[in-house]
Amino acid sequence: KNQVEQSPQSLIILEGKNCTLQCNYTVSPFSNLRWYKQDTGRGPVSLTIMTFSENTKSNGRYTATLDADTKQSSLHITASQLSDSASYICVVRGYNTDKLIFGTGTRLQVFP
Amino acid sequence: GAGVSQSPSNKVTEKGKDVELRCDPISGHTALYWYRQSLGQGLEFLIYFQGNSAPDKSGLPSDRFSAERTGGSVSTLTIQRTQQEDSAVYLCASSFRDVNGYTFGSGTRLTVV
Numbered sequence: 069k070n071q072v073e074q075s076p077q078s079l080i081i082l083e084g085k086n087c088t089l090q091c092n093y094t095v096s097p098f099s100n101l102r103w104y105k106q107d108t109g110r111g112p113v114s115l116t117i118m119t120f121s122e123n124t125k126s127n128g129r130y131t132a133t134l135d136a137d138t139k140q141s142s143l144h145i146t147a148s149q150l151s152d153s154a155s156y157i158c159v160v161r162g163y164n165t166d167k168l169i170f171g172t173g174t175r176l177q178v179f180p
Numbered sequence: 181g182a183g184v185s186q187s188p189s190n191k192v193t194e195k196g197k198d199v200e201l202r203c204d205p206i207s208g209h210t211a212l213y214w215y216r217q218s219l220g221q222g223l224e225f226l227i228y229f230q231g232n233s234a235p236d237k238s239g240l241p242s243d244r245f246s247a248e249r250t251g252g253s254v255s256t257l258t259i260q261r262t263q264q265e266d267s268a269v270y271l272c273a274s275s276f277r278d279v280n281g282y283t284f285g286s287g288t289r290l291t292v293v
Contacts, residue, residue, distance in 0.1 A: 112223075167236055168225065
């Protein structure tokens with residue numbers, strides 16, 4: 069079982085709508101959790117980073133939440149745009165290690 | 181350079197051949213990581229360098245895979261006797277301190293035919 073599970077695996081929404089992506093992890097203890105956006109053919113780009121003591125972090129239309137007790141994080145995208153079409157990857161770093169554990173990602177497609 | 185540079189961007193090779201993938205990290209970044217992303221799969225950790233040493237090689241899938249880093253800068257990932265299952269995008273990332281995260285290169289798409 070992967071230590072970082074994401075859902076849904078894929079998602080299709082209409083432009084202008086909101087959506088929420090989920091990330092459940094079992095990594096413990098953990099240092100921080102990141103959400104990355106990966107456009108096709110490009111490397112991942114960091115959207116947000118949260119430590120275990122943070123509950124929410126925003127970056128423009130992207131808002132990430134974290135519940136360290138239930139080991140769940142979500143990424144909420146507001147007023148989606150066509151350019152939001154990408155894979156969104158949840159990444160957890162364990163405590164006192166430099167190794168990152170990647171989720172398998174959610175593939176988001178935004179249609180006009 | 182301004183970002184992490186990987187070369188080549190695309191590589192098609194015949195099964196059984198050796199390939200070398202190069203990663204040029206951001207100047208001054210001490211940590212360097214190699215990841216692999218197979219079609220439809222998540223990112224798979226391969227190896228991590230701190231300076232020129234590799235404290236974590238646990239992700240290398242077989243002894244056909246090796247990596248080195250010289251001068252605390254450029255790293256080379258070598259795959260010997262390539263197999264079709266080696267086909268994937270190989271991503272490199274570097275960081276200085278785990279404050280602003282990791283910067284990824286655009287990857288090398290390897291296709292073994």
